[in-house]
Amino acid sequence: MxxxxxxxxxxxxxxxxxxxxxxxxxxxxxxxxxxxxxxxxxxxxxxxxxxxxxxxxxxxxxxxxxxxxxxxxxxxxxxxxxxxxxxxxxxxxxxxxxxxxxxxxxxxxxxxxxxxxxxxxxxxxxxxxxxxxxxxxxxxxxxxxxxxxxxxxxxxxxxxxxxxxxxxxxxxxxxxxxxxxxLGRLASAMASARAALDGFTADWMAQHASVLLVGAVRMNRAVLVEAPVVLRRRLIDRALRAIGGNNYPLRSDGLERLLAWIEADRPETRTRTRTLAGCRVEIAGDGLTILRDWRQAARPVVIAAHGRGRWDCRFEIENPTSSPVRVGVCGGEGWRRWRRTAQSSALAGRPMVAHAARLALPAVLDLDGGIGLPHLVHSAPAPSGWVGEDVRIRFRPTVPFLTTDRRPGDGVDPRPSQPCNGRQAT
Incomplete structure (x- = not known):
């Protein structure tokens, strides 16, 4: 009051x-x-x-x-x-x-x-x-x-x-x-330190990380482990929070265990995986990828006709159609449905999307069995002829990777201005 x-x-x-x-x-x-x-x-x-x-x-x-x-x-x-x-x-x-x-x-x-x-x-x-x-x-x-x-x-x-x-x-x-x-003065002092660390984090991500519009981030593991320890913690914490939709800093104990696992020097003959904070962390060679754990994704949401909404703290959704649509995680069953009914050329000429990332993609779902994966262009038609390719989806995590307007390594803005829809893919 x-x-x-x-x-x-x-x-x-x-x-x-x-x-x-x-x-x-x-x-x-x-x-x-x-x-x-x-x-x-x-x-x-x-x-x-x-x-x-x-x-x-x-x-x-x-x-x-x-x-x-x-x-x-x-x-x-x-x-x-x-x-x-x-x-x-x-x-x-x-x-x-x-x-x-x-x-x-x-x-x-x-x-x-x-x-x-x-x-x-x-x-x-x-x-x-x-x-x-x-x-x-x-x-x-x-x-x-x-x-x-x-x-x-x-x-x-x-x-x-x-x-x-x-x-x-x-x-x-x-x-x-x-x-x-x-305690308030301590918070102010730490806020100044946080601002300085934000600058170092932005510089590192601009050079060594790629934020993907499918809702994942890739880093060079070899370069990461050479970074100062405080920067390593911050980079992984920021990525996990953005991908997992967690608004608050992670507990230090879990983060330290994950960092020790990332830093372990062992021959990468196969992909190693670990989960934390709603994310799946994969290491293959010198590549480290942080994706959403699709099993922990949010429940489906209904987007009204000509309406907007958010799903899973990661994606903004725009529905320009005259009917409401339901958006939820693709998952294993959704992926199998999409592959059974999508055209065989659906993935042709498109950048490779890791299987684990596909499962965590937002899917436009229809009660008649239709499923659209806007990030992968084509939709699977339902018996009624409905397709979900007109729904537009942007990867805009609630928790941003950076507090600046810097662009990560491959030039992809983590808050893209253009949506992914049936005619645009990552």
Whole structure:
């Protein structure tokens, strides 16, 4: 509510439009009433307000992480629908300190210790956190001074969640000097280090990596193992997060085991494979490829007629047809169906796509049995004559490989401006 009041005042002073979103996760009945109160405040201020609801079955485990992902997905989709570029979030100083403590508990590196970014691109939207330096007590005082009521989220004190324990430790840590202010300063220092590392990462990828529009990345393993260890960690972490759709830094222990496996000096007489963070890592000779593990890909999504959407945190989908389409992972059965019914010339003259990468491709599916693989040009016609080749698909991972506009080694932009469709292949 403090962010709403402050942003409303700023927008009026600068002649800017303001649209307010409230997310109802469907986890508490009180949330409906709270969202309604926000709507009333917005109506009094003359600001449009939308309630975004997380529908469907909620997971039995990992509820907070799932709710967080759903919240960001809902807001990003709403921004795209409404033509909004900047999305302001209300995270404050204590939220930042708590995030740093949580990352320390997970054994993270410089990226994690940098906490939440003040400005970050996410799914086609720019996330802004203008209150990261402001203590919660000041925000509450602001609300009191203007007569604005606020609601406390009871999940913040729910003992089922790990962050609750960290929150309860805050007074104890403050007694020994580990205050929210100092943790916030640590995050700022690590953010500067992260920015410097981004530059080194961009330079290395520009020379030694290729980002493929089928949703994979290739590197030269021999060159990778010669890179400084901090850069090796960062390169693999970034690739795994982009391909696997993970918005947060990976745990150090799993990443270290994977790096040791990559760096092991052994004759590559056959392809070695390993999985981590929803990805499949392959080593063949001096080549290292990171692909999506198709078995962990997202469930199919329905894209409305003339609509847009995303699938698996990796692909943007545009459906220019007059009928809704379903997009999901190709998988083994989908690949066999496509090969049985596609024209024999479907792959002729096309760049080789590894079998594991084919299985993880987005497939346009039809209830009558049709399956389209836009990346491989031809579609398999269903009995009705439907084809999926008009659906356009772009590889645009939610987590970008780079924070700059640099192009990876083969000149392929990891956020291509041109879609893959029935007349264009990788």
């Amino acid at each position: 403090a962010l709403l009041h402050l942003t409303d005042a700023w927008a009026r002073g600068h002649g800017r439009a303001l649209l307010v979103y409230t997310v109802d996760h469907g986890l508490r009945p009180e949330a409906v009433v709270e969202a309604g109160r926000v709507g009333q405040v917005c109506a009094m201020a003359g600001r449009p307000h939308r309630i975004l609801r997380w529908l469907g079955t909620k997971p039995g485990s990992g509820l907070q992480a799932a709710a967080r992902r759903a919240r960001y997905d809902l807001m990003a989709q709403a921004c795209r629908d409404d033509g909004v570029v900047d999305l302001l979030l209300a995270h404050h100083l204590e939220d930042q300190a708590e995030t740093v403590l949580h990352r320390i508990d997970r054994g993270t590196g410089p990226d994690g210790l940098a906490g939440m970014a003040r400005v970050r691109a996410f799914d086609g939207v720019r996330l802004l956190r203008p209150l990261l330096d402001v203590p919660k007590v000041r925000l509450l005082a602001t609300c009191r001074s203007v007569g604005v009521e606020w609601a406390e989220d009871p999940s913040n004190s729910d003992p089922r969640f790990a962050r609750t324990e960290l929150r309860q430790l805050a007074p104890v840590l403050a007694d020994v000097g580990v205050t929210s202010i100092r």
